[in-house]
Amino acid sequence: MSCLRERIRSNDAALAGPRRTVALAQALSRDWPADVWRKLRDASVLVHCSSALSAALSLLQLDGLVRRMVLCPPGADIAQILQAAEVAQTSVVVSDLYTHPALAHLPHIAADRALSGEPASGKRDRRSEWVLFTSGSTGTAKLVVHTLETLTARFAATSAGSWGTFYDIRRYGGLVIFLRALLSGATLVAAEPGEAIDDYLTRVRTAGCRRLTGTPSHWRRALISPALSGLELDYVRLSGEIADQAILDKLRARFPEAKIVHAFASTEAGLAFEVDDGREGFPDSVLGASTAQFQIKVEDGTLRVRSPGAALRMLGGDAPLCDAQGFIDTRDAVHFREGRYRFEGRRDGVINVGGNKIHPEEIEAVLNRHPLVQLSRVRSRKNPILGALAEAEVVLGPGSASAPRIHDDLIALCAAHLPPHKRPVAIRFIESLPLSQSGKLDRAHA
Amino acid sequence: MSLRASVVAQFAEVAEQQGRTLKRSDDDAPLTETGLDSLCFAIIVARLEDQLGVDPFSQSEDPQFPLTVGEFVAAYERARS
The missing domain is CATH 3.30.300.30 (ANL, C-terminal domain)
Structure with missing residues (x-):
């Protein structure tokens, strides 16, 4: 499989931040300077950026070049980042920030140096590991290892145009949408950390986005935002939390023509399934739709997933990611009633x-x-x-x-x-x- | 409203919400004969904590749960004194 950079080089993909829009084909005509290239080759790299856009551009340049890249999400505290750097044995930091004293022992490379370097001379032929923080991370960081293959395993062809997501692209939900948008040649309007929902919605509308994704909590906030007026969407997607009937009905009322999809996915298990019939929960036909690689089942009341989109393993710690048959226990409790499974909540909660x-x-x-x-x-x-x-x-x-x-x-x-x-x-x-x-x-x- | 009246008012309100009949609420009544179950008492203790600012049964290391209505009220009187 070719690296991410190769796969989007000749399409029209773009990233839109609050202050600038970057056409990726143009950005990717640049590369790291030779001295930086040598430092990054086969290295384990901590991607520690304040801006989602800088992080995104760094990922495009790093995939296929480095052995491993750790995506630091906004909100992770320095103790978690240090722990991740240690567990992932990172030797270089790519950053758009000042050097944090706690990371000063590692060489830093400015995230935007790739935009000023000469065109690449070497080959990006490594199968880089993409290391993500799990969304439930509080206290100690929990890290899982993906690759470009696992992150894009369950993609269906989608339309180009302009996409939006409330998620940050450095966490699983946002990262998958980022990759899907770019591989479809779309423009992704990337939310920046700390950006108010009203401001983000204004950018989404101005950019002419017809597809927008977020958690049910994001949508509950968006639905009361004055910035939502005038926004028309063809595709509305919810994931990351339980989509209850109330939020599905409210979205249907606000976007009567849109396709409204709620998806079940997790950082560990990847995308399990999508539901678009406007009802909470999922029909039991979802459990029957299995293949040799992909299977969903309910055991001891929780949903379990075996999927080519699942993470390869955990990084650090002794806990295995999946059981001997390759199933990941999502720890999401479901129960069956009247031909349909409904989510009850997290086992841990x-x-x-x-x-x-x-x-x-x-x-x-x-x-x-x-x-x-x-x-x-x-x-x-x-x-x-x-x-x-x-x-x-x-x-x-x-x-x-x-x-x-x-x-x-x-x-x-x-x-x-x-x-x-x-x-x-x-x-x-x-x-x-x-x-x-x-x-x-x-x-x-x- | 006296403390005792506040407590007994909660007994009555919770009993009604839970579809139960408050059979006895005199001081000598064993709590087991009030007609309320443990869920009712759990709710009463939480509501009284919101209302009075004290929960006498979570304050001590080894709480002795009262056996009668009179002892229940007395626990609140001690906690507030």
Whole structure:
């Protein structure tokens, strides 16, 4: 398989940042200077950039040249980055930042030097490892190894044009869309860390994007943004969190003509499947659609995936990525009802109420059904009698009626749809809920 | 509202929300004869914590859970004093 650079050299792919748009064919007519090339050849490289655009351009120049590149996502703290550098045995840092004192022992190469060098003389014929932080990373960094083959294994042909994604391209969800857009010859409007959703949506609209992807939390935020007015889309995609019926219905109402797809994918397992029938969960036909390389199953209540798009292995630590048959346990709990599987939540996030295990996501899905609820988060609250109870925080949409009235509505909604032990003991109204760097509802600090 | 009245009001409210009947709430009533189950008491303790700012059963290392309504109320009186 040829390197990424070769594969997009002759198409019209472009990257649009807040201040500049880079036509890649033009950018790739440049290369690293010979001295830098020698330093990078077969090296393990830490890609540590503040700008998504700089990181993206570096990746294009590094694939096929280096042995391994570690993509530092925005929001990773320096302790995690140092740990990653050590585990991945990196010997060089490619960066658009000042040199962090903790990384000063490693030689640094400016990310934009590839744009000023002479055309390449050597061959990019290495099968570079792409090392990604998993999206659940809090505390110690968890690293998985992909290659260009695994990252692009399950691509179907797509249209060019202009694409947008709320994800940062240095995490799995965004990276896959970045690669898919570039290999399709599209322009990707790349979100920059810290860019407000309103500003990003304005750029998306101005660029004429017809495809936009993000987490359900991104979409819940986008749907109340004034910058969404005037934006028309052909393709709306959600992944990274459970897409509940409420968000699918709201998107359908806002984009009646668009194809609305919710996908299940993870950094470890890659893309498992996509659903486009407008309903939450997935039909059991998804489990039947297996091939020799690709298979999905449910075992012990969680979804397991064997896929050519899965990561090759974990980097560091002893935990194996998959079982002996090659299945990765996604730790996402599902249950089957009326011909359809529905996601209950993360195995790791269960709240144990006196021995009854409940998933916050299931309760949030009920609260989110209320038309005035924009976003909700359910968390565990310690209790001396049952160990824990669920309690909820709710963000109301703009121009909502008085909170006391909605509070009573929500209590009634929970009573109608949840057994007693799953009903939140308290519902608090708050101004906003934080999203993690990967665009998911921040549960680590719940 | 006295502390005792606040506590008993929670008993009644939670019983109603949980579709139960509050059978007894006098001081001598064993908690097992109030008609409330452990989920009800878990909810009552959480609600009282929000209302009064104390949870007497999570404060000590080795909490003795009360056996009667009177002891339950007394635990809150001690915690607030």
